[in-house]
Amino acid sequence: MKIVHILWVYFCLFEDVxxxxxxxxxxxxxxxxxxxxxxxxxxL
Known part of the structure; x- marks a missing residue:
C-alpha cells in the first residue's frame, strides 16, 4: 500500500504544479x- 500512497502524493503535487x-x-x-x-x- 506504500506505493499507492506515494502515487497519491505524486498525483496531488502534479495536480498543483x-x-x-x-x-x-x-x-x-x-x-x-x-x-x-x-x-x-x-x-518588411
Missing amino acids: WPLIFDYSVLLFGWLSFIILAYVRWL
Whole structure:
C-alpha cells in the first residue's frame, strides 16, 4: 500500500504544479509569437 500512497502524493503535487506549467507555457508562447511578429514587421 506504500506505493499507492506515494502515487497519491505524486498525483496531488502534479495536480498543483500542472496549471503553473500550463500558464508558463502559454506566457512563453505569447512572448515568442510577439517577438516573431515584431521581427517580421521589422524585416518588411
